[in-house]
Amino acid sequence: MAAVQQTIEHVAEVERYKHGFVSDIDQEFAPKGLSEDTVRFISAKKGEPAWMLDWRLEAYRRWLALEEPDWARVEFPRIDYQDSYYYAAPKETIGPASLDEVDPDLLAVYAKLGIPLKEQEVLAGVQGAPRYAVDAVFDSVSVVTTFKKELAEVGVIFCSMSEAIREHGELVRRYLGSVVPVSDNFFACLNSAVFSDGSFVYVPPGVRCPMELSTYFRINAAQSGQFERTLIIADKGAYVSYLEGCTAPMRDENQLHAAVVELVILDDAEIKYSTVQNWYPGDADGKGGIYNFVTKRADCRGDRAKVSWTQVETGSAITWKYPSCVLRGHGSSGEFYSIAITNNRQQADTGTKMIHLGADTRSRIISKGISAGRSSNTYRGLVSAHPKARNARNYTQCDSLLIGSCSGAHTTPYIEARNGSTRFEHEATTTRLSDDQLFYAMQRGLSQEEAVQLLVNGFVKDVLQELPMEFAVEAQKLVAISLEGSVG
Amino acid sequence: MMLLSVENLQVAVDAKPILHGLSLEIPAGEVHAVMGPNGAGKSTLSYALAGRPGYEVTDGAARLDGVDLLALEPNERAALGVFLSFQYPTEIPGVPALTFLRTALNAQHRARGEAEVSAPDFLRLVRARAAALKIYFDMLKRPLNVGFSGGEKKRMEILQMSVLSPRLAILDETDSGLDIDALRIVAEGVNALRSPSRSMLVITHYQRLLDHIRPDRVHVLAAGRIVASGGPDLALELERDGYDRYALKPLGAAA
Secondary structure: HHHHHHHHHHHHHOOOOOOOOOOOEEEEEOOOOOOHHHHHHHHHOOOOOHHHHHHHHHHHHHHHHHOOOOOOOOOOOOOOOOOOOEEEEEOOOOOOOHHHHHHHHHHHHHHOOOOOOOOOHHHHOOOOOOOOOEEEEOOOOOEEEOHHHHHOOOOOOEEEEHHHHHHHHHHHHHHHHOOOOOOOOHHHHHHHHHHOOOOEEEOOOOOOOOOOOEEEEOOOOOOEOOOOOEEEEOOOOOEEEEEEEEEOOOOOOOEEOOOOOEEEOOOOOOEEEEEEOOOOOOOOOOEEEEEEEEEEEEEEEEOOOEEEEEEEEOOOOOEEOOOOOEEEOOOOEEEEEEEEEEEEOEEEEEEEEEOOOOOEEEEEEEEEEEEEOOOOOEEEEEEEEEOOOOOOEEEEEEEEEEEOOEEEEEEEEEEEOOHHHHHHEEEEEEOOOOOOHHHHHHHHOOOOHHHHHHHHHHHHHHHHOOOOHHHHHHHHHHHHOOOOOOOO | EEEEEEEEEEEEEEEEEEEEEEEEEEEOOOOEEEEEEOOOHHHHHHHHHOOOOOEEHHHHHHHEEEEHHHHOOHHHHHHHOOOOOOOOOOOOOOOOOHHHHHHHHHHHHOOOOOOOOOOHHHHHEEEEEEOOOOHHHHHHHOOOOOOOOOOHHHHHHHHHHHHHHHOEEEOOOOOOOOHHHHHHHHHHHHHHOEEEEEEEEEEOOOOOOHHHOOOOEEEEEEEEEEEEEEHHHHHHHHHOOOHHHHHHHHHHHOO
16 A cells, blocks of 8 residues: 555656666677677686586577577567677676776766665665665676675675676586576577676575565667576575666667576575566667567476566567476465566567476466557466376466557467366456546546556556565556556 | 636537537535436536546637636646546546545645645545545545445545545536435535535436535526526426426427
């Protein structure tokens, strides 16, 4: 309740894509294009051990044999993979740095994005204010990670992927690619070859991570792709809540973002993973914007393991993303809460896969799609039960809201039950934002924009509630901004 | 001093004329009833005054305190003080009644250049007003009108009116769908809001609401215009004799 009220106040501050600025920061690039040399260049830049380079090269060779997938309901011109930079890094912050060593210009960028990097600032904040540790990734490298020391005291490792490969090689080697195999799909394979940075989290057995962890991704360089790799491991009985946020400058060209996120959840452990995705969506005519082709998967490897994905997808020209749960452990459970908003010429094809392998596994899907302008929004989801997944249960609720008369909403659920004891429920609705509702709200004094925001927030509330409080407010603001000018 | 003045109002819906030159004046502080048979244009009058899209004003004028209402957006009319209690209140899924009401109140305050109402002040105000209308506070945490009974919806309309404190309240068939107890509660709520600076336009088909909300004037709306006006007794007359003699006379002229 309080969150909703608070949010409504925030919603009033509607503004345009405010993250669209470009930061003039001295950067270093890999040679343009993709080849074995590019892969070697990236690996060398990061001072990686030989096993990592071999892993990458293997991925690169497999990628050459793969075809770009074409089954999603999205359309875009053919991507020239040789016409992009695969590595861009701020010159002065290669490798991990303490805050004092970070280029002040770079900190200013993050400050502009409203991300508190300075621990002291966070600590000096309002009493009772939430504290969360941040890993900031700027183009291809992680520039700073906060609260590392405090987290280390309880045994939690939170660092950039580059650092993890150097410092925690054993853990990385054991788990990297174990959830999303190298050649899982075209984009994941590409990522495996050229991934530059990302976050690594390990929470040891029985530890409840004492604060929210978050990573902010920022694409800044022109003509560069971002390929981050995130790996989170919750060991037996551990708990962690993690949030990622993404922004990019406004550019006329399309930029590729092909990330891979792997979550490993052991016995009785739990991971909550939230995403607020606000990559640049392109302009009203569909020029520019990020291609967000992302593979995210969680493996509930242990018994009673739990995972939940919450995503608020408002940005990107094209979103191709299916955060999935492999429910392997006995009694494990997966949840997927999604708000996907498309406006103007945006296209989204997003959903989840719930793969029930173990007995007594449960899953829940709540998807809210909103399409405005001339956009296209597709929910694509798979719920499957293996013969051994006795008593598997799924509940799916899939709601679409159409704003205006030129947008499209599509729902494509796949259900496979390969044993007789499963119980899968699927509910779906499609509604249009009604003129009656708009007039009613306006008669009470709300402007048309305010009325749309209020009604849309009502529509997505079930999902917003799943986000950590402080991000729910941010997300609600985003929802409002994304739909600006969508009616009338 | 006239608060509402409607002159020769002509309104069409889907290019079909419904109001054929309606004139009406309500002085500040007075309650006027507009009665008429089904299809006379009663709801069209309320929607046209509130600015509902699709209700096209083809001629005439409507002013609130001298301000041209017809030039304003629905929300601007609301901020100016026009409140419409809907005959069929719309369900607003996912938006708690409290949130809706607070958002509306603050939107009006902002539009008038007034300070927003703080959360504690707002809650105090709503609690008091809800209690008077016998609305359980918990009900205000539920999405507005979703799953509410007919009576609950109407009480919620009056609660909104009470909190938003309009200068002109238009009550469109507020008695429809109410049992006798609910009618009494709603009428008491409306009577409590009578004030020298507020005018009300009570639109109704039946006289029974006017037993509880006693009007200063009664107008008969038939075939798109006001065909008779009088004191409260006119309502009783209508109840006894029906609308026939009004409905017959202007129909031919209107077509």
